[in-house]
Amino acid sequence: MRKKIIKELQDMPKFVYVLAVLVVFGAIVGLYRLYAGLGATTNLSKAYPWGIWISFDLSTVALSGGAFTLAALVYVFHMHNLHAAVRPTVLAGLLGYTSVLIILFMDLGRWDRAYHFLIYPNVNSALFEVSWCIALYSSILVYELSPVLLANTRWKGIIPVLEKYTIPMVIAGVSLSTLHQSSLGTLFIVMSERLHPLWQSMLLPVFFLISSLASGLALIIAGASISRWVFKRSLPQNLIAKLGWFLPWVLGVYLVLKLGELEVMGELHLLLNSGRYSVLFMLEIIVGMVIPIIMFSSKRVRHDRTASMIGAFFVMFGVVLNRFDASWFAIQPIPGVEPYSPHWMEVAILIGVASGVFLAYTLIGRYFPLFDETMVVESKRKETAVNPQLTASEIGVAE
Amino acid sequence: MSTQATPGKYGFLIDVTHCIDCRACNVACSVENNVSMDSTRIWMNGTGVVGEFPELSSSTAPFHCMHCNDPSCVSACTVGALTRDHDGIVQYDDDRCIGCRYCIYACPFQVPNMDLDEKMPLIVKCDMCGDRLQEGEQPACAATCPPGAIQFGRREDMLAKAHQLITDHPDKFIQHVYGEHENGGTSTFYVSPVPFEELGFPMTSSTSSAYLNRLVTHGTPAVFGAAAISLSGIYLTIKNVKEESAEEARIAAQTAVVQAAEGAAAETAAIEAEESTSEEA
Numbered sequence: 090m091r092k093k094i095i096k097e098l099q100d101m102p103k104f105v106y107v108l109a110v111l112v113v114f115g116a117i118v119g120l121y122r123l124y125a126g127l128g129a130t131t132n133l134s135k136a137y138p139w140g141i142w143i144s145f146d147l148s149t150v151a152l153s154g155g156a157f158t159l160a161a162l163v164y165v166f167h168m169h170n171l172h173a174a175v176r177p178t179v180l181a182g183l184l185g186y187t188s189v190l191i192i193l194f195m196d197l198g199r200w201d202r203a204y205h206f207l208i209y210p211n212v213n214s215a216l217f218e219v220s221w222c223i224a225l226y227s228s229i230l231v232y233e234l235s236p237v238l239l240a241n242t243r244w245k246g247i248i249p250v251l252e253k254y255t256i257p258m259v260i261a262g263v264s265l266s267t268l269h270q271s272s273l274g275t276l277f278i279v280m281s282e283r284l285h286p287l288w289q290s291m292l293l294p295v296f297f298l299i300s301s302l303a304s305g306l307a308l309i310i311a312g313a314s315i316s317r318w319v320f321k322r323s324l325p326q327n328l329i330a331k332l333g334w335f336l337p338w339v340l341g342v343y344l345v346l347k348l349g350e351l352e353v354m355g356e357l358h359l360l361l362n363s364g365r366y367s368v369l370f371m372l373e374i375i376v377g378m379v380i381p382i383i384m385f386s387s388k389r390v391r392h393d394r395t396a397s398m399i400g401a402f403f404v405m406f407g408v409v410l411n412r413f414d415a416s417w418f419a420i421q422p423i424p425g426v427e428p429y430s431p432h433w434m435e436v437a438i439l440i441g442v443a444s445g446v447f448l449a450y451t452l453i454g455r456y457f458p459l460f461d462e463t464m465v466v467e468s469k470r471k472e473t474a475v476n477p478q479l480t481a482s483e484i485g486v487a488e
Numbered sequence: 489m490s491t492q493a494t495p496g497k498y499g500f501l502i503d504v505t506h507c508i509d510c511r512a513c514n515v516a517c518s519v520e521n522n523v524s525m526d527s528t529r530i531w532m533n534g535t536g537v538v539g540e541f542p543e544l545s546s547s548t549a550p551f552h553c554m555h556c557n558d559p560s561c562v563s564a565c566t567v568g569a570l571t572r573d574h575d576g577i578v579q580y581d582d583d584r585c586i587g588c589r590y591c592i593y594a595c596p597f598q599v600p601n602m603d604l605d606e607k608m609p610l611i612v613k614c615d616m617c618g619d620r621l622q623e624g625e626q627p628a629c630a631a632t633c634p635p636g637a638i639q640f641g642r643r644e645d646m647l648a649k650a651h652q653l654i655t656d657h658p659d660k661f662i663q664h665v666y667g668e669h670e671n672g673g674t675s676t677f678y679v680s681p682v683p684f685e686e687l688g689f690p691m692t693s694s695t696s697s698a699y700l701n702r703l704v705t706h707g708t709p710a711v712f713g714a715a716a717i718s719l720s721g722i723y724l725t726i727k728n729v730k731e732e733s734a735e736e737a738r739i740a741a742q743t744a745v746v747q748a749a750e751g752a753a754a755e756t757a758a759i760e761a762e763e764s765t766s767e768e769a
Contacts, residue, residue, distance in 0.1 A: 198587020
């Protein structure tokens with residue numbers, strides 16, 4: 090037994106050890122934060138009560154939007170040929186939400202009372218709504234993933250019982266996601282006095298919802314490429330192409346709404362004369378929307394693994410930048426107060442939690458039937474040996 | 489869910505011309521409510537020294553919770569630790585607070601304070617010295633103010649007095665009662681000889697962001713219902729369409745088989761008939 094464990098550990102890819110070290114370091118700093126309080130471990134202040142942690146939470150929830158987008162496509166819209174992507178994406182979503190819950194816990198001044206949101210509701214509060222939805226939706230993600238986790242255990246007998254309720258659970262999950270993805274945008278409506286007018290809008294909930302669809306799809310596409318390196322397993326390229334097909338539509342609606350809102354509110358001129366805010370906004374628009382729209386409109390890009398991955402990274406960059414803008418970069422400074430920049434401990438805790446996500450994903454991918462439906466990617470050497478011209482997409486199509 | 493919440497019972501009138509920056513109000517508040525002077529419920533705003541020597545001037549004013557008619561912090565608070573009581577006082581329940589600091593961002597006046605250096609921090613904010621009010625006394629800041637710059641009384645009296653002051657002395661005051669319309673109306677009114685921007689007062693919209701927030705959050709159950717119903721509808725519709733087309737395909741295939749069988753049978757019959765005729769012949 091002991092020999093087996095040692096052998097297992099030796100077989101692990103080296104980066105697993107790096108991740109483990111980062112997780113341990115992050116955990117130590119995290120415990121210190123809980124002990125020492127926010128003042129000693131963060132650069133948060135009265136003028137900037139929220140920092141990089143909230144930006145991380147918003148970005149991670151947006152990226153985890155892949156889980157509900159895909160669940161809706163596969164189960165509600167009956168696109169069963171995308172089913173192979175469900176398990177890896179749901180796991181990514183679940184780990185994403187778990188990391189958000191951990192960071193939110195770190196962010197609470199009174200973490201000892203974290204459960205209060207369950208017993209003291211304020212129905213007017215967007216943050217109350219978000220915390221409830223995230224808690225409920227995480228449970229649904231656990232449910233959606235349970236067949237994978239239980240498959241090789243003695244409880245596998247209940248899997249058919251669980252799967253009977255897939256459809257209602259998926260519909261509840263997608264509805265809850267619609268709510269909290271948009272409520273994260275609502276968060277900034279009550280603090281509208283502090284947000285730059287380029288981002289401040291009554292349509293924020295709509296913007297957040299639509300962009301989470303885009304970043305979710307992009308995460309599935311990029312994730313497929315990453316799992317090709319790490320697990321030697323991936324989705325066939327024709328499925329990735331199918332997902333990429335949705336992106337120009339979603340991003341197009343997002344772009345039109347965003348610019349249209351500025352036009353209606355008479356704020357279009359701010360696009361050019363707001364200094365660094367203009368630069369941030371233009372980056373979101375050009376890198377995060379215009380370039381990916383052009384890229385994914387092309388059939389050649391959608392069917393090319395590398396090009397799809399690059400396009401997906403542009404989309405994710407745009408959405409993550411949007412979340413950082415709304416919660417940090419575009420928060421109006423208070424005269425005489427130095428702008429916020431994170432303390433190294435804030436960053437260390439974030440890196441620890443993010444490493445934990447990758448570590449857990451790697452280990453679950455190794456020991457649980459996560460990729461049962463996905464194709465095996467032949468090793469590079471063999472591929473070249475058989476046919477140097479053979480591209481991944483062709484393997485995918487053949488599959 | 490209206491834009492206009494009912495105004496509160498009590499109000500402050502702060503006359504900036506009378507403030508001499510002695511900070512007795514800060515000390516009184518700190519002593520009365522046992523809060524440190526760093527993370528206090530009341531602090532000073534001011535213009536700093538302006539003008540050219542020898543014509544120097546400086547205006548200051550104490551600032552504390554405005555006790556809004558429709559407070560943004562109350563709308564924001566995750567756990568309902570901030571509430572507005574029937575007297576219009578914005579109260580804080582330090583047994584409920586989870587320290588999420590959303591109220592600090594929500595308040596357009598940057599009022600809620602938190603001493604982040606504490607290990608288990610809580611929000612610090614003015615509650616109009618509720619205990620003193622119950623005993624018929626004025627809040628500590630108003631009772632202490634040596635030059636009488638802070639007055640306290642019924643809200644409508646304070647507002648009327650503020651308007652009377654600025655109409656009676658147009659040369660002395662700018663024509664703006666700060667707090668009357670700010671963030672949808674508050675219970676604290678300022679009259680000042682200098683524009684309030686110069687005093688460092690936040691310029692806010694006259695619509696409370698709490699109202700805008702409620703416009704969206706009250707739609708939540710409807711959005712959830714609409715999402716659940718339309719998703720179920722889409723699921724069932726596509727399912728039926730698929731089943732119907734599968735059924736049609738099945739029927740079509742069956743008919744083809746039956747027709748083929750019938751055709752074959754007819755053919756056999758014809759052949760048999762032919763054979764029998766030939767035999768008879």
